[in-house]
Amino acid sequence: DAGITQSPRHKVTETGTPVTLRCHQTENHRYMYWYRQDPGHGLRLIHYSYGVKDTDKGEVSDGYSVSRSKTEDFLLTLESATSSQTSVYFCAISERNSMASTGELFFGEGSRLTVL
């Protein structure tokens, strides 16, 4: 299994509070991604990173920010959590840019976030 660790794995928080999810990889892969997974939807891309300090928005980026200060860590922050952000969040990594080639994505185990 690819060395990807997400933390926390479970979190319950209240509306309006900030939340940060962490993704840590030991594979030294250049590309990192944050997805959310909800019933009735496929995985949807929130943000991705193509290198240290290089990030870009995905299809559902509103209400989320990311940071990547080191190759191994990619943080997802909800500045002010809302109930619509209750979801399972997955981090993924790839050696190559999955958007420009056939790069295989390796996923973490997921972080279940509940916003009350």
Add this chain to the structure above:
Amino acid sequence: GESVGLHLPTLSVQEGDNSIINCAYSNSASDYFIWYKQESGKGPQFIIDIRSNMDKRQGQRVTVLLNKTVKHLSLQIAATQPGDSAVYFCAEKTGANSKLTFGKGITLSVRP
């Protein structure tokens, strides 16, 4: 665990039988397709991929078929085992620099 298998269509098969999981894609310009498997409480796991210039590709116990005429993708699993029980979903990509678009998934349930 982390899974979103609720409200997904379910395919139930007998252990030892072959399974066929289907996926319809919407964009005729999509040129790359991937099948993922997601077990309960885990993240999605790559199974097999296929480019649009192919119509069939085989892996270990799995085969992916692509029919571009009707925009249909299928995953065939030979001699289905209990460990194959999971949610399966397809993903498509349209051209360079595009993102992967994931389908909603199908739950495969294997009867002993």
